Amino acid sequence: MEFYKNKKKSAQLIFICSAILLALIAVFLYSIGLFTGTTATKLAGISAALGLLLLVVIIRMLVSLNRSAPMLVLSQEGISSAVTAVSKAAGLIYWKDIQHISLTKVGWDTLVELTVSRPEHYMPLIKKKLSAMAVSGIEGSAGNLQIFLTASELDMDANELFETIQDYRKKISQYDQAEV
Structure with missing residues (x-):
């Protein structure tokens, strides 16, 4: 018995991750002082690291979206x-x-x-x-x-x-x- 990836559910997951990535980018831009002129280096580092990690996850999800092997x-x-x-x-x-x-x-x-x-x-x-x-x-x-x-x-x-x-x-x- 084989079960395959549901592309609609996968696309929704990618959309949610992309929205979170956009929020992390906004936090990063805020923390480097783009909007206020004040920098928060710890927040910038954390948001950048999490953003890069999430970007890798999104890319891997996009690559596996057309996977034909059973999950x-x-x-x-x-x-x-x-x-x-x-x-x-x-x-x-x-x-x-x-x-x-x-x-x-x-x-x-x-x-x-x-x-x-x-x-x-x-x-x-x-x-x-x-x-x-x-x-x-x-x-x-x-x-x-x-x-x-x-x-x-x-x-x-x-x-x-x-x-x-x-x-x-x-x-x-x-x-x-x-x-x-």
Whole structure:
């Protein structure tokens, strides 16, 4: 089962990020004294750094807008996802390693949280592709990984994604039990 990028949702996300970028540019111009003649170097530095970071994100989003590969794949073996950096870096997450699936509210987004066992298998893959800052805190207190999936760019919302994953997992486990 494959899920692709919803171009309308992606365009809305790009529009929102662009509006935030414009606000950061205005803050930067204000902080360098363009309007008042007074400079605020810390504010200028922070707004410039955040603006550059957001500009890179917008460019990456524009480049991936016409991506034809699926963003999320549910297969017999497990879940392959490119909806978040950590899920993409983890590669195929096997069903047998997924201990729990739940919904988690983070900011304005609701995410599907996968509690994954065998961190010794996934962490080297994730650390190889991402910086140490991006992977800090993804291991839970029990030593399991918490990998989040977002539906923000898919043709569904988080509740639908959660239900779809749960139903597919149930179907796979019934199929596996029938074979035994």
